Amino acid sequence: MIDFLKDIGFSHDLAVLVAKSLGVFxxxxxxxxxxxxGIWLERKLAGRxxxxxxxxxxxxxxxVQSIADTVKxxxxxxxxxxxADRWVFNIAPVLSVMAVILIWAxxxxxxxxxxxxxxxxxxxxxxxxxxxxxxxxxxxxxSNNKFALLGAFRSVAQLISYEVPMVLALLVPVLxxxxxxxxxxxxxxxxxxxxxxxxxxxxxxxxSQAELGRGPFDxxxxxxxxxxxFHIEYSGMKFGMFYVGxxxxxxxxxxxxxxxxxxxxxxxxxxxxxxxxxLPVIGFLALIFKSLLAYIFLIWVRMTLPRLRIxxxxxxxxxxxxxLSLINLLVVAFVWKLIPxxxxxxxxxxxxxxxxxxxxxxIAMFVGMSVVLRERGRRERARIEALRGPVDxxxxxxxxxxxxxxx
Amino acid sequence: xxxxYGPVAVLLLISVVxxxxxxxxxxxxxxxxxxxxxxxxxxxxxxxxGQAIRRIPVKFYRVAVLFILFDIEVxxxxxxxxxxxxxxxxxxxxxxxxxxxxTAGFVYEWKxxxxxxx
Numbered sequence: 171m172i173d174f175l176k177d178i179g180f181s182h183d184l185a186v187l188v189a190k191s192l193g194v195f196x197x198x199x200x201x202x203x204x205x206x207x208g209i210w211l212e213r214k215l216a217g218r219x220x221x222x223x224x225x226x227x228x229x230x231x232x233x234v235q236s237i238a239d240t241v242k243x244x245x246x247x248x249x250x251x252x253x254a255d256r257w258v259f260n261i262a263p264v265l266s267v268m269a270v271i272l273i274w275a276x277x278x279x280x281x282x283x284x285x286x287x288x289x290x291x292x293x294x295x296x297x298x299x300x301x302x303x304x305x306x307x308x309x310x311x312x313s314n315n316k317f318a319l320l321g322a323f324r325s326v327a328q329l330i331s332y333e334v335p336m337v338l339a340l341l342v343p344v345l346x347x348x349x350x351x352x353x354x355x356x357x358x359x360x361x362x363x364x365x366x367x368x369x370x371x372x373x374x375x376x377x378s379q380a381e382l383g384r385g386p387f388d389x390x391x392x393x394x395x396x397x398x399x400f401h402i403e404y405s406g407m408k409f410g411m412f413y414v415g416x417x418x419x420x421x422x423x424x425x426x427x428x429x430x431x432x433x434x435x436x437x438x439x440x441x442x443x444x445x446x447x448x449l450p451v452i453g454f455l456a457l458i459f460k461s462l463l464a465y466i467f468l469i470w471v472r473m474t475l476p477r478l479r480i481x482x483x484x485x486x487x488x489x490x491x492x493x494l495s496l497i498n499l500l501v502v503a504f505v506w507k508l509i510p511x512x513x514x515x516x517x518x519x520x521x522x523x524x525x526x527x528x529x530x531x532x533i534a535m536f537v538g539m540s541v542v543l544r545e546r547g548r549r550e551r552a553r554i555e556a557l558r559g560p561v562d563x564x565x566x567x568x569x570x571x572x573x574x575x576x577x
Numbered sequence: 578x579x580x581x582y583g584p585v586a587v588l589l590l591i592s593v594v595x596x597x598x599x600x601x602x603x604x605x606x607x608x609x610x611x612x613x614x615x616x617x618x619x620x621x622x623x624x625x626x627g628q629a630i631r632r633i634p635v636k637f638y639r640v641a642v643l644f645i646l647f648d649i650e651v652x653x654x655x656x657x658x659x660x661x662x663x664x665x666x667x668x669x670x671x672x673x674x675x676x677x678x679x680t681a682g683f684v685y686e687w688k689x690x691x692x693x694x695x
Binding site: 187190191195198244245246248249250252263264271285288289294313314316318319326330331333334337344349350397402403405408484488496500503504507 | 581582583584585587588589591592593596597599600602603604606607608609610611613615616617618619620621628629630631633634636637640641643644647648651654655658659660661662666669672673676679680683687692693694
């Protein structure tokens with residue numbers, strides 16, 4: 171590609187720039203197109219989880235439902251409510267999609283198959299990803315609607331709180347790989363990090379789910395309390411943009427999980443075939459497969475757990491996840507320093523014993539966490555029993571306060 | 578530098594332009610017949626009263642301050658994590674001290690009740 175551009179008279183720098191821009195464009199376009207299929211998949215799965223069929227009318231097994239929805243949403247009336255701040259109101263949906271699309275620029279799909287491999291990749295992801303919170307606040311603030319404003323407040327509290335454990339969890343792969351480049355992080359995973367540091371994966375998935383505003387953490391759009399939260403006044407394609415942004419963000423979290431913890435485009439030695447056969451598509455398929463696994467897991471969690479109250483939500487973050495992620499980071503750093511020969515890991519054999527050591531440390535941490543949680547749960551139960559008599563079946567009574575939950 | 582961040586800028590530009598184009602497709606293809614009732618902000622069918630933009634409960638502000646504190650600390654962790662291998666035991670010890678100061682402040686805040694919602 172670069173050579174071709176140079177042949178038709180581009181200078182070297184310009185050729186590199188154009189080639190990379192095209193690559194980035196292809197990646198971003200893929201992200202948007204994937205949305206059409208992904209929304210169908212998510213709705214189908216959500217249907218099955220709730221014991222119904224999901225979309226099944228438009229096309230075979232409802233496959234073209236998303237396209238029909240797009241057409242419908244485009245021919246809807248576009249309403250800007252009275253008293254709204256027009257500029258902010260219109261920019262918010264664009265920002266919400268942009269924040270997610272920009273993340274895709276640094277996702278590696280195979281060796282050499284990446285939009286741009288930034289040297290500060292992880293920092294870039296964190297920085298760009300948090301723009302989504304601003305979009306939510308802008309939407310809620312500019313709508314001139316009380317429900318929307320409440321949703322925006324909640325989102326401020328929730329999205330920024332959960333960013334702390336998420337970044338602390340992302341620090342662990344950075345520390346193990348010794349680089350913020352996503353390609354290096356993938357190359358260093360001779361044993362996928364999920365097996366070595368499961369605690370970090372747990373922290374990352376929990377806080378990401380909260381960042382998405384989904385599942386047990388969907389306070390910012392709680393239908394039964396504040397109707398739809400921040401996007402209540404949006405109609406037509408503007409609502410569609412928020413929907414696409416939310417879906418794409420969810421899938422991006424799946425992709426990030428697979429890059430940081432599941433080994434990205436590696437697939438149990440199959441990655442050697444990429445070089446031998448010259449088929450980069452293998453890496454791409456491996457990445458998408460792993461991302462789907464992580465994504466379906468997140469949908470499962472979302473469909474299973476009931477919504478938290480806002481005090482429970484913030485307690486869970488500040489009193490449980492933040493201390494846990496700080497301890498986790500320190501323990502991993504300590505163990506990593508204790509093991510000699512972690513400076514250069516370039517084969518499965520090199521990675522084996524350090525991974526075992528990390529896994530043992532993680533199990534020890536899990537046991538410690540369980541003990542602390544049990545103690546807290548007992549204290550909470552004692553407190554509630556002192557208030558309103560013995561609790562036989564926590565959570566099942568008429569206004570029972572569930573004992574020992576929330577943190 | 579340019580070849581690294583140029584493409585990101587290009588993607589930014591494209592996504593903004595495409596975003597706004599898609600945004601105004603509703604205006605283009607959809608009907609537009611505004612009425613006073615339709616343009617009023619939704620308030621469960623009641624007549625909306627007062628401005629929606631009002632003062633924020635101070636609780637949210639406290640969470641935001643807490644976040645800023647922690648976010649700055651996390652930023653300090655990032656470069657440390659990258660060169661962790663080269664730093665040796667010294668790096669671990671220095672970060673231990675930093676971590677101790679951080680934890681002391683966090684525990685103080687916790688005991689003071691700064692983390693309680695109500």
